[in-house]
Amino acid sequence: MPTPTTLPPSDIRRDPSIQHLLGRMPQDVADTFTEAQLASLRLALGARSWGRHAVDIRGTVVFWRWRYYYVFLLGRNRRELTRREKQLSLLLQAVFLSVLLLVSTLLGLLVLYLVKSALGIDLFPGFSLGIWSWFKQQF
Template sequence: MTSPQNRPPVIERFYAHLDEQIAAGLTPEQKAGVENAILASTLASRHQIDIRRSFPFFSKRFYLVFLFGRDLRRQHRQESTLSRILLTFLLLIAVLFVTCCVLLTLYMIKSALGIDVFQNFHVGIWDWWLNQKNH
């Protein structure tokens, strides 16, 4: 059993909700067993960062939880096929967006330097940009 000063917040919350007479009737072995069971089931003591806050917002209370730490579970959760498809789609969109931004930036640099890759062929983005700049 951990000392009351060194107990994790989840254990403190447990004892705050437990009836005082029941808590007083527990033996040290029982308290240690209950605390170990709570810690094993919640993994609360194993997070390097454990931030739990609640705040009022338009006459209701909301909560924010931020946990960070190594994944210590024995079995990893199975991802659904839909989540994999969505993740792939979002990744594809992000890669396409970044690629287009890089190509546009390179084109603008090329145009600003006056480099013609193909004679008498211009996409027109540089001219449009200059017209927008002048207005």
């Protein structure tokens, strides 16, 4: 797609984003824009690379006399992260993986304990955590 500066002067008004922009204003105002102004507007509007999101939910909620809007955007982050943001991201990833590993380990130990108890294996005679008896009552 040609950039706004390479569009011939007569073609700038045929650009879809410019047509949309001009269509949202009164015709007498839209007619006053020069080709250079429209090209600059197209360039400024085209710089909105953040405008596309995988999830884009917007709405309005009326609460008594006031109206509130909400926006939920979700998508891939295409920005260049700062050093601090990269460090925070790595820390959050490490915490998430640690929690995932801990939960997986505990769940695995619980399954092993239930299998051991179901088979009647008693590692410590006279000692029970009570999980097997609770599990039998529930299921």
